Amino acid sequence: MLGIRNPLTSLALALTDVDFETTPHDHVTALLRSAHLDADELEALAPFDTTRYTRHLLFRNEAFELLVLHWPDGSASAIHDHGNQHCYMAVTSGLLVIDDFVVVSGGKEPGFAKIASAGTTIMPAGNIDIRTSARDLHRVTASGGAAVSIHVYAKPIDHFLLFEPASNSCRTVVSRYDSLPADLTNDDRPQMQVSR
Numbered sequence: 001m002l003g004i005r006n007p008l009t010s011l012a013l014a015l016t017d018v019d020f021e022t023t024p025h026d027h028v029t030a031l032l033r034s035a036h037l038d039a040d041e042l043e044a045l046a047p048f049d050t051t052r053y054t055r056h057l058l059f060r061n062e063a064f065e066l067l068v069l070h071w072p073d074g075s076a077s078a079i080h081d082h083g084n085q086h087c088y089m090a091v092t093s094g095l096l097v098i099d100d101f102v103v104v105s106g107g108k109e110p111g112f113a114k115i116a117s118a119g120t121t122i123m124p125a126g127n128i129d130i131r132t133s134a135r136d137l138h139r140v141t142a143s144g145g146a147a148v149s150i151h152v153y154a155k156p157i158d159h160f161l162l163f164e165p166a167s168n169s170c171r172t173v174v175s176r177y178d179s180l181p182a183d184l185t186n187d188d189r190p191q192m193q194v195s196r
């Protein structure tokens with residue numbers, strides 16, 4: 001096995017067979033639900049940072065990337081889009097609060113962006129969130145304890161827009177990983193192969 005760590009080998013293999021351009025989202029979420037994700041194993045992939053959420057890359061090719069995110073209690077993402085890619089997020093332990101936003105004006109490129117709140121969803125473990133639109137914005141917050149989530153981005157997201165409502169603006173952010181499989185770096189955008 002090359003370029004991937006347990007415990008998500010089977011899920012990564014299944015995802016390599018998916019054509020994300022044509023496959024219904026329900027099929028991808030079914031793969032996530034049947035992946036037998038072990039919360040303890042996922043928590044053990046890397047130590048929690050108590051000051052912020054962290055992103056751990058498990059697998060990446062041209063079609064998708066598979067990450068585990070660790071959320072210490074109270075940590076939150078910025079309001080962000082998903083770089084025009086699909087995002088599937090499965091909560092495997094803890095509870096995440098999803099604050100949705102919509103773009104009212106601007107927001108297609110860095111600069112002016114007016115957004116508005118569009119509701120809040122509570123996601124305990126077992127729930128899956130899907131983002132498919134270029135203007136599908138949210139903020140994710142861990143509440144009531146630490147949380148862990150699995151993310152499939154198709155295609156991999158190298159950069160995205162971060163929104164700052166206080167200044168009615170957005171800016172481009174380059175995505176980074178807090179840990180990667182051995183011998184890979186953030187500056188060497190990896191293309192990994194997984195063997196069967």
Ligand SMILES: [Fe+2]
Nearest residue numbers: 080082087138
């Ligand atoms: Fe997101």
